[in-house]
Amino acid sequence: MSAYDIAQLSRLIGMLPPAPADWVQAAQELPRARRELDTIVERAEADQAFREGVVADLETALRAEGIEPTRPLLEELRRRVSE
């Protein structure tokens, strides 16, 4: 272990800076986001006008439910309302 000196440990600590806080928060809220997404899809299946609104503006549909519209969520919503 003596091969690890103070300078090396310092450098290694510096190699893992935190990710931007909003990225972390969006990832941590994935379970809730998935539930909300299910709700949007169910409503879209039952309401054609709502569905058309979602398809026209996926980001707004997610934001309206308090979901950060990350790319994976946008792609999943697009896929599911297009089926």
Add this chain to the structure above:
Amino acid sequence: MEASRDDGEAVALGADTLSADAASDGLLVARCRTGDEDAWRELVDRFSRYVYAICVQAFRLPEHDAEDVYQEVFARVYEKLDTLREDDAFRPWIGQLTRRLCIDRKRSGSREEPADAVPETAADDVLGELEEAFDVHEALAALPDNCQEILDRFFARDESYRTIGDALELPAGTIASRISRCLTKLRDHWEETGPSTRPESR
């Protein structure tokens, strides 16, 4: 349970990277599988820096690409957690998944801008160092809170003595000596508990 490509690659990479902390990763993964949302938040928190560093340091993805890959990694982890064959191999699994998504992103980007490509071997060199960095951060977690915070602020968050002093209500003149003492504690702890094969494998 479906065996995925991610699983196979993770096992292949995992043989020499599992640490004592793998066991706690396994417990956390098991809790996530039960739908424990606090466990999910903790899992994201534990691996967030690692995924981020792979994106921006190993593969030097631009910010917007890094964000997409970062979110894609955790989305896939959330979807595929049930396909992980060995819970204790979570770290190599998420590392390999991140690596693969970064390569995909670089390749799709390089079709538009060929000069932007990063050689995968260069990225792999950085990945090796990130493994060590992850282990050091795990060791850091064993130090007193005040040491964890001051070392993280100075080295990982790149904060100045003044910023640290203001945040922790410490005279700026004492910051350097505290950092030095905390580094010594970290080295002592690391020498007692750190993965014994690391220096020789470098």
